[in-house]
Amino acid sequence: MQIFENNDLVALIYKRAMSLMISKGFADQQSGKVTDASHQNSEQSNQRRELLAVEEEAKKNKIIQAHGENFFTDQVMAKFFAHVTTAVNKKFDNKENLYNKILKIEDAAPDIMEILSVRAASIKRIIPLAKSLPWLANELINLVNKPQYRKRADVQVTDPSLALSYIGLDNLKLVMPTFMLKHWLPNSTAPYPLMKRKLWNNSLAIAMSSSVLAKEAGMDEFAAFAAGMFSNLGLIAVSRCFLTTYSELHTAELKAAYDNKDKRLHDTLVNFDASPDLLLEQLITRSSKISADLVELMRLDRLRITEAIFDLAYTETLDKMCPLAQIVTKAKAYVAFRSLAKDELISNDEAKLLLTSVRITTQEISLLKKSDIDHIKLNFK
Numbered sequence: 001m002q003i004f005e006n007n008d009l010v011a012l013i014y015k016r017a018m019s020l021m022i023s024k025g026f027a028d029q030q031s032g033k034v035t036d037a038s039h040q041n042s043e044q045s046n047q048r049r050e051l052l053a054v055e056e057e058a059k060k061n062k063i064i065q066a067h068g069e070n071f072f073t074d075q076v077m078a079k080f081f082a083h084v085t086t087a088v089n090k091k092f093d094n095k096e097n098l099y100n101k102i103l104k105i106e107d108a109a110p111d112i113m114e115i116l117s118v119r120a121a122s123i124k125r126i127i128p129l130a131k132s133l134p135w136l137a138n139e140l141i142n143l144v145n146k147p148q149y150r151k152r153a154d155v156q157v158t159d160p161s162l163a164l165s166y167i168g169l170d171n172l173k174l175v176m177p178t179f180m181l182k183h184w185l186p187n188s189t190a191p192y193p194l195m196k197r198k199l200w201n202n203s204l205a206i207a208m209s210s211s212v213l214a215k216e217a218g219m220d221e222f223a224a225f226a227a228g229m230f231s232n233l234g235l236i237a238v239s240r241c242f243l244t245t246y247s248e249l250h251t252a253e254l255k256a257a258y259d260n261k262d263k264r265l266h267d268t269l270v271n272f273d274a275s276p277d278l279l280l281e282q283l284i285t286r287s288s289k290i291s292a293d294l295v296e297l298m299r300l301d302r303l304r305i306t307e308a309i310f311d312l313a314y315t316e317t318l319d320k321m322c323p324l325a326q327i328v329t330k331a332k333a334y335v336a337f338r339s340l341a342k343d344e345l346i347s348n349d350e351a352k353l354l355l356t357s358v359r360i361t362t363q364e365i366s367l368l369k370k371s372d373i374d375h376i377k378l379n380f381k
Helices: 008-022 024-031 042-061 063-092 095-102 108-116 123-131 134-144 160-167 169-184 195-216 221-230 233-259 263-270 276-298 306-314 323-342 348-356 362-370
Strands: none
Touching: 008 024, 008 195, 008 276, 008 323, 008 348, 063 095, 063 233, 063 263, 063 276, 095 233, 095 276, 108 123, 108 169, 108 276, 123 134, 123 160, 134 160, 134 169, 160 169, 169 195, 169 221, 169 233, 195 221, 195 233, 195 323, 195 362, 221 276, 221 306, 221 323, 233 263, 233 276, 276 306, 306 323, 323 348, 323 362
């Protein structure tokens, strides 16, 4: 987001929040936080220093060999990472491919969002669109069959039309964007297994926070919820595309080394880890702009969130943003602060700097603190 990138100190904080999305250990490295238990226990620390002293002499005898191996590894990594960067940049530059092939966004999804945004919205108009998306129909049926929402414990709903009628329009304004984003999440974020869950939690918290702030400001809560949710489309697309591309290229390189009987290269490639630094760079530089590209391709006319998503990506100051973009920016800053604070990765001065950079008021912070921004509350009649 341009507004965060323009301030060097805020940019570092936001970068740390993005690194936390990848993994806690990586975020600790970004913050300089020491997690090694040997630094927390003086006795263990002394023992380790003794062991290191003994090992140091042995290492001296191997320094030339080790230097050669490290040089080779660095060369292989640099070449491979350059290959990955070129491949993902090529994919990111093709926004239609991201929309249709990577996230696989069907036309019925934005059509449903358009219907929900108008006063004349009706379940009847949504039914054929929902039925055209088998994954969505299944989600709706599963939702109404949950114990807390079932009218009768002995009756199971099997028809998506009935499920839609039971859920109702007000609930669908929360349910539809939520199920859509859930569907577009990466199937896997290996080797960062918690990243998928963090992407989901972050998206929901931003959407819920945006809705809370919009209600307080007398703005459209549905538009704010949708804008907050879809503002993370770029994060999802980048994560999905990068990790898939990395895995495919790594597998291909391993196979080539094996086929060529190049054991040294094969062993080096086996010990590779997906570069969190490379992924973080792509998330920071690409995600907000890709969100704008993807929302633009949805061609939303009645649900007026496109301008806000573009402002998040390209506008440098809060004053130049539309009111909805300002709301989502505040939500993003608050959720980033909350995530970092939970893991003790932000100081009081940094928290103040981050939150004041988006001009979120103490009243708004208090409102968000007492609001449940981690769960959707549905009201069934």
